[in-house]
Amino acid sequence: MCGETRVFNLDQLEKFNSETPQKIAVYETNSTLAAMWCLEPGQEVFLHVHPNADDVWICLEGDSGLYFGGDGEEYNIRKGMAILAKAGQTHGMKNTGNNRFVFVGVCGPVPIETVRL
Numbered sequence: 001m002c003g004e005t006r007v008f009n010l011d012q013l014e015k016f017n018s019e020t021p022q023k024i025a026v027y028e029t030n031s032t033l034a035a036m037w038c039l040e041p042g043q044e045v046f047l048h049v050h051p052n053a054d055d056v057w058i059c060l061e062g063d064s065g066l067y068f069g070g071d072g073e074e075y076n077i078r079k080g081m082a083i084l085a086k087a088g089q090t091h092g093m094k095n096t097g098n099n100r101f102v103f104v105g106v107c108g109p110v111p112i113e114t115v116r117l
Helices: none
Strands: 022-028 033-039 044-049 054-061 065-070 073-077 082-085 091-095 101-108
Touching: 033 044, 044 065, 054 091
Parallel strands: none
Antiparallel strands: 022 033, 033 101, 044 091, 054 082, 054 101, 065 073, 065 091
16 A cells, blocks of 8 residues: 555556456555456456445456346446445446456445455
8 A cells, every 4th residue: 555645556556366356455544445456357356245335446447347236236347437336235246258357446434344245
């Protein structure tokens, strides 16, 4: 994490692993935090909920992701899209494309509680 840094070069933070999706901390303040997720084709972010925090996902790279909104809701997502999960809303996603998928999640307020489903 970056102390007093206000500008972040996201493409330099990207890291991939063929076995598991990678979650990289971007920043954390007293009110929000951001993490970058890097997924190879077929990898997914587990279905979960934050009972106390909103979570906005901003898609930076990738042409085919499937966002799980809970209660059977599914949305096709790709580079250039943003998705909001309000506090208490279930969410997760899978990279369904043939290329890497990268998004940044911005959550708040902190501390964030995560309940894996």
